[in-house]
Amino acid sequence: MFNPRVLEIPGSLIRTIAAKRQPSSIDLGLGEPSLKPKMAHFEHAMAYVRSHGVKYTQNAGEHALREAIARHYDYPHMHRVENVCVTTGSQEAMFVTIKTLLDPSRDELLIVEPAFPAYAKMAALEGIAARGVAMDEAQDFAFDAERIVAAIGERTRAIVICSPNNPSGRVISRDQAGILVRALERRAGDPIWLIHDEIYREQTYIENEAYLADSYPYTIVTNSLSKSNALTGLRLGWILAPEEFIEQAIKAHAWVTSCTDTFAQQVGLHVFTTLGGVGEHVEWYRRQQSAVVNALRKSGLRFIEPEGSFYACVRLPDGVPSLDAAIALVEEYDVVAIPGIAFGAMFDAWLRLSWVAPIDRVTEGIDRIAEYCRSNALVS
Amino acid sequence: MFNPRVLEIPGSLIRTIAAKRQPSSIDLGLGEPSLKPKMAHFEHAMAYVRSHGVKYTQNAGEHALREAIARHYDYPHMHRVENVCVTTGSQEAMFVTIKTLLDPSRDELLIVEPAFPAYAKMAALEGIAARGVAMDEAQDFAFDAERIVAAIGERTRAIVICSPNNPSGRVISRDQAGILVRALERRAGDPIWLIHDEIYREQTYIENEAYLADSYPYTIVTNSLSKSNALTGLRLGWILAPEEFIEQAIKAHAWVTSCTDTFAQQVGLHVFTTLGGVGEHVEWYRRQQSAVVNALRKSGLRFIEPEGSFYACVRLPDGVPSLDAAIALVEEYDVVAIPGIAFGAMFDAWLRLSWVAPIDRVTEGIDRIAEYCRSNALVS
Incomplete structure (x- = not known):
């Protein structure tokens, strides 16, 4: 049944891995900020x-909040309330984007991996x-537009790209975005949509990052205040897209959840209408990223330098499955790390470490992982 | 596309009707309380x-809140956190209940109407x-178990019952629930599930009301604090069901919204752990219901006496479609009421009035509707 x-x-x-965590564990598995949100x-x-009181808002959300979001990002094709x-x-x-955009009887979703x-x-x-469509391990999983374009099939209706990427920490560059967008524009027939998951946008550490909605009109952006403002539990997110899409997405959203928490929307409105509100934690992440990269360099581990997000990925010794490594690490080294296999078979040689814990704990965790890798490389 | x-x-x-509302309008269209929530x-x-901070909770919700909900309702087959x-x-x-319970390739949902x-x-x-399956107008749409049972088809997998009912205000009695449950228990094969939408539970004005989960183990209850505590905008609800169902529903819920707002869950926890918290507005609704019934009696309108909910339905003159009536009322009488057609063709001779506005406004609105009905009955 x-x-x-x-x-x-x-x-x-x-x-499964998180359940093995002890109170003493160094937790590099967390997918949420350790900072506290601002009480203002x-x-x-x-x-x-x-x-x-806390009455319903319109299905699409509070007008002032929608307006503040549209204005803040100010994308060329979608800077109005209706977007x-x-x-x-x-x-x-x-969920609403995938449900609204794709026809199950016809369409295919292409997912850029990891x-x-x-x-x-x-x-x-x-x-x-x-x-x-897997990015190339030899290139540290950098976004590669030609690979993505080559993977497009006849039924591909949408491509989902998370940049800054969870887990790899890579960010799509303006050059690569340009190649991707030009290839999509040259295609005949119905457009292929890009779904840009921008959830780690305020954790970006390079200068030439691309926002796909800046150059491609068939872009749907999903984002939230979860990571930028340490508001994961508030459950305040949004879809930013051309009006023809939003109009349909609102109908699906209306029957899935009706509308979003009015209290949370007011918290969000205050964030967006406070000068620098969305970026209030940016400096902390920049300092932390720099310290983590130093610690990783000293560790001798092969790692992907994070261009964005609050993750860093480290390479396991050849032949060690990531789930075995994650279990050994939590059971023998008291360190929680996420096995790459959780992000697809092509990422099974890697561990994802989050670095939102205090820097001395993160450094200690990295040292223990390096020790594990050294012992394991000797044994195998 | x-x-x-x-x-x-x-x-x-x-x-569509609500959009025609003026600031001066008497609004009997509202689907939410006019009371303020308690700030405590x-x-x-x-x-x-x-x-x-506001970190994620478990997908299924905060343990203490789940426990408080399960204990508060204390249904025989589902009084634990896991329910x-x-x-x-x-x-x-x-949404999650319908999605989890029914197989689109095989099952049918039976909806008790209006x-x-x-x-x-x-x-x-x-x-x-x-x-x-329509309840009988001649019986003022009272829940009729034999009609429901007679409508069950080969593919019927679940029956959804909203009691107290939106729009009719009828409440299923223990006698009728007993007939329904015994008929379902006598059936061979896979059980048919009952989905009991209890959203207006704290607005019940009769003594012999039935809660289906009290007597039928294949009951799934949906509810929230929206109506009971004037918390519509908080978006805090729950599914209460046998563990074998909840286990699956949590997986669907996890991919639809991940988890519910942590702040809202704490508000809910305080409601459930405050003595009389869930029932804090019960007395106000009882007094209001009694005053509204008096006003309706004086009006000369045919109406369904509300056994529950904060609605009262009035009968239009023969041959007047409810949408025409609702448009005439808002445009000519400055009263917002919901046309019965919104609840199915079988309810097209009726208007749904909500009575959460101050009683003198509700009474004035009823008087204007009576005037409209008198003029219209004379004309037609």
């Missing part, structure tokens, strides 16, 4: 509730075909 | 955020067959 598509959803590998945003929302649908975190933004497992799982839940 | 199932979703009739629940959540999945309002609770349009629209969005 029950819907077979739900029954077939496997348990989360990330949660919450005080504003409290004052709002005192005067207005924004506020959602329950970027998770619902992505990738957060949610995209493929959401597609499976909707009965939508999905296929991955 | 786009998913045809989303393209086919029609606009909301309720919103929010102060608790603020204190929580100050110490803990609860916290959701983004009862809208996501119903009904809130969301159930049929969610089923359509999921490609799930849905069919309505």
Whole structure:
């Protein structure tokens, strides 16, 4: 009994590892900031509730918040209220986007890998075909537009790109974005849409990063305040897209969750209307990234220097499956790290480390992983 | 382009009428309380955020909240943490329930009508067959178990019952629930599930009301704090069901919204752990219901006496379509009421009035509707 598509959803590998965590563990598995959110945003929302209660907003979200989001990002094809649908975190933004955009009887979703497992799982839940296109390990998984274009098939209707990337930390450059966009523009027939997951946008450490919506009109952006403002639990996200798409997405969103928490929307409105609000944690991440890169250099590990996100990936010794490594690390070294296999078979030689813990803990964790890799390389 | 199932979703009739509202209008169209929520629940959540931030909770929700919900309702087959999945309002609770329970290739959802349009629209969005079974107008749409049982087809996998009912205000009695449950228990083969939408539970004005989960083990309850505590905008709901179902529903919920707002969950925890918290507005609704029934009696209108909810339905003169009536009322009488057609063709002779506005406004609105009906009955 029950819907077979739900029954077939496997348990989360990330949660399996996290369940082995001890109070003493050095946790480099976390997917959320360790910073605290600023209370001023919450005080504003409290004052709002005192005067207005917490009534429903429009399905698409509070007008002022939609406007503030559209203006903040100011993309050429989508800078108006009508381009924004506020959602329950970027998770619902992505779910509604995939559900609205793709016709299960016809379309295919192309996922640029390594990738957060949610995209493929959401597609499976909707009965939508999905296929991955792997970036090149020899290039440290840099975004490679030619590889992406070469992977486009007849049924490909959309390509999902997470940049800054979870897990790799790579960021798509303006050069590569240009090659991708020009190739898509040259195609005949219905356009292929780009879905740009910008969730780590405020954790970017390079200067030539590309925002696909700047140059390609068939771009759908999903984002939230979860990572930028340490508001993961607030579940405030949005879809930013051309009006013809948003109009349809609002209808799907209306039947999935009706509308987003009014209190959370007021918190978000305060973030967007505070000067520098969205970027209030940027400096902390820059300092932390620099310290982590130093620690990784000293460790002797092969690692991918993070251009964005709050992850760093390290290469395991040849022949060591990442799940074995993650289990050994948590059980014998008291360090939690996420096995690369969680992001697809092509990432099985890697571990994903998050570095939101205090820097001395992160450094100690890196040292223990280096020790594990050294012992394991000798043994094998 | 786009998913045809989303393209086919029609606009909301309720919103079409609401859009014609003027600042001067008497609004009997509202689907949410006019009371303010108690700030103590929010102060608790603020204190929580100050110490803990707003991190993700488990997908299924905060352990303490799940436990408080399970204990509060204390249903025989589902009184433990494992029986609860916290959701983004009862809208996501119903969406996830329908998505998890029914196999689109095989199953049919039976909807007891009149009904809130969301159930049929969610089923359509999921490609799930849905069919309505209408209660009898001659009986003022009282829940009639024999009619429901007679409508069960070979593919019927679940029956959705909203009691207290939106729009009719009827409540299923223990006698009728007993007949329904015994008939379902006598059936061979896979069980048919009952989905009980309990959203208006704290607005019940009779003594022999039935809660289906009390007597039938294959019951899934959806509910929220929206109506009971004037927290519509908070989006805090839940699914309460047997563990074998919740286990699967959590997986669907995890990919739809990940988890529910941590702040909202803390508000909810305070409601459930405050003595009388869930029932804090019960007395106000009882007094209001009694005053509204008096006003309706004086008006000379045919109406359905509300056994629950904060709606009252009035009968239009023969041959007047409800949409015409609703448009005439808002344009000529400055009263917003919801046309019965929004709840199915079988309810087209009726208007749904909500009575959450101050009682003198509600009474004035009823008087104007009575005037409209008198003029219209004379004309036709």
